[in-house]
Amino acid sequence: MTILDTIIQHKYIEVAKRKLHTPIEQLQQSLLYQQPRLSLIKALQQPQATGIIAEFKRKSPSKGFINQNADAATVTTGYAAAGASALSVLTDELFFGGTTADLLAARVNQIPILRKDFIVDAYQIEEAKAMGADVILLIAACLTPIEVKNLAQYAKQIGLEVLLELHDETELQHVCEDTVLVGINNRNLKTFEVDIAAAINMSQLIGADKIKIAESGISEKATLQRFKAAGYKGFLIGENFMKTNDPAAALQSFINN
Ligand SMILES: O=P(O)(O)OC[C@@H](O)[C@@H](O)c1c[nH]c2ccccc12
Numbered sequence: 001m002t003i004l005d006t007i008i009q010h011k012y013i014e015v016a017k018r019k020l021h022t023p024i025e026q027l028q029q030s031l032l033y034q035q036p037r038l039s040l041i042k043a044l045q046q047p048q049a050t051g052i053i054a055e056f057k058r059k060s061p062s063k064g065f066i067n068q069n070a071d072a073a074t075v076t077t078g079y080a081a082a083g084a085s086a087l088s089v090l091t092d093e094l095f096f097g098g099t100t101a102d103l104l105a106a107r108v109n110q111i112p113i114l115r116k117d118f119i120v121d122a123y124q125i126e127e128a129k130a131m132g133a134d135v136i137l138l139i140a141a142c143l144t145p146i147e148v149k150n151l152a153q154y155a156k157q158i159g160l161e162v163l164l165e166l167h168d169e170t171e172l173q174h175v176c177e178d179t180v181l182v183g184i185n186n187r188n189l190k191t192f193e194v195d196i197a198a199a200i201n202m203s204q205l206i207g208a209d210k211i212k213i214a215e216s217g218i219s220e221k222a223t224l225q226r227f228k229a230a231g232y233k234g235f236l237i238g239e240n241f242m243k244t245n246d247p248a249a250a251l252q253s254f255i256n257n
Pocket residue numbers: 055057116117139165185215216217218236237238239240
């Protein structure tokens with residue numbers, strides 16, 4: 001069993017518990033649920049956009065602790081001020097040390113927010129909306145193409161955008177009409193190996209009607225430039241900033257470099 005299998009197994013149990021505790025109707029009545037959403041699709045199409053989706057991540061199964069005591073409001077407002085086009089906030093608690101409170105804290109910002117979690121059930125999409133997220137992540141490695149299609153349609157219906165994450169060409173059949181944002185994860189979630197060749201090689205296999213996002217393992221401006229040349233509009237970066245004492249300053253100097 002891979003760590004991804006363990007995460008997904010735990011996710012089903014977690015979601016079942018939360019469903020019993022907080023019915024969907026209650027999520028739908030929350031104040032943030034009623035608020036309008038920001039578009040990541042539009043943000044990445046702005047000509048002046050850096051395209052950087054800056055991530056708030058305390059720890060990960062591959063790296064262990066990265067920045068255990070970081071404050072979500074401080075880091076994300078700093079990211080926004082430094083020029084991030086959007087934010088990504090981990091909400092998985094057990095494996096990534098994230099919380100709903102982190103995403104709620106990030107919501108003070110006026111740029112799109114991706115809820116970074118392992119979504120296996122429409123209930124989590126309702127939760128994402130109730131916590132103020134604009135975009136949800138669907139990971140091909142843990143869903144069937146039919147599940148992606150149904151969950152993407154559900155998200156669209158309630159006004160959220162979807163980022164579909166792929167790693168290799170075996171997952172191309174997960175792409176569907178409602179997945180406009182397609183991310184290529186350079187990290188193989190089954191082995192944790194990172195190879196930026198993943199996004200480079202996959203770029204020409206994704207339709208021109210999609211908005212491509214390169215994910216993971218980006219620590220140099222030159223790498224970002226290579227992805228940009230390959231047609232990528234978005235760049236998801238976490239650890240490179242979070243491993244420093246001042247993630248927002250790290251983003252700032254990355255941009256200025
Ligand atoms: O910290 P990095 O190497 O810059 O990677 C960020 C992001 O791509 C990574 O956190 C990620 C990509 N896909 C995921 C799925 C679940 C959890 C985390 C992720």
